[in-house]
Amino acid sequence: MAAFARRKAQRLARPDPSRKRALDARAAEVARLLNARESFCTTSSCDGRVMVTVREGRERHGDDGTGIQKKNCTWLLVTHDPCVKGDVMTALKKATGDAVFKFEPFVLHVLCRELQDAQLLHSVAIDSGFRNSGITVGRGGKITMAVRSTHCLEVPLSHKGRLMVSEEYIEFLVHVANQKMEENIRRIDRFHKGLELALEAAVPADTLFPEGPEKSHSVYVHRRKRRPAREQADPSRELEPQDDTESSLGLLAEIMI
Structure with a gap:
């Protein structure tokens, strides 16, 4: 616990390494929400952008056979x-x-x-449409959650400065x-x-179950309204529909190992 708090403090104290030197507006709202919680620390973000980039000069292949190494990439247009x-x-x-039009x-x-x-x-990410999200566990047990989606766009527009598509097609790409x-x-949103x-x-489970075996089963539990005593004591009472069907929010909150 203390180790994570130290790592979070060090991370948040670093200067922003991005070109913009600041968080994007929509990403900033999510980052503030997460960083206000002890269990989370955001490390990088982008709220989505349209770009035109160009690669000047020649391509070269890596000595290790990993493929083309891109050099001298310049951003000609970036908008969020x-x-x-x-x-x-x-x-x-x-x-x-070679110019490329992108949506990220x-x-x-x-x-x-x-x-x-x-x-x-x-x-939450999967339910919100970010279907390419995933969890990785790195060295020392560092746990990282990446929120990602797959609706990207990347189209080459020019080669050696020569436009290879029509303006009509560019208008379609922009749309x-x-x-x-x-x-x-x-x-x-x-x-x-x-x-x-x-x-x-x-x-947190330990705030509701300070003692007992339940503490080891779940990190999060869902708040439920307490039923009247007569309802709890009556075994013949039929279940209401909401009793035997968890809401999607309940499933999010009651995560089991």
């Missing part, structure tokens, strides 16, 4: 909001190499104190990218709201 064709065309005028969706990496913390976060951006924003609800519903 919907874009227009004119922005792309202006960026392409600067390209003398929301991504978030979070250090988690316990595996159950990562599982809770993973469940597709903007649709993906809108869906990306909706998923971030679902993720943020779902995370708020899941964290509110989840209570």
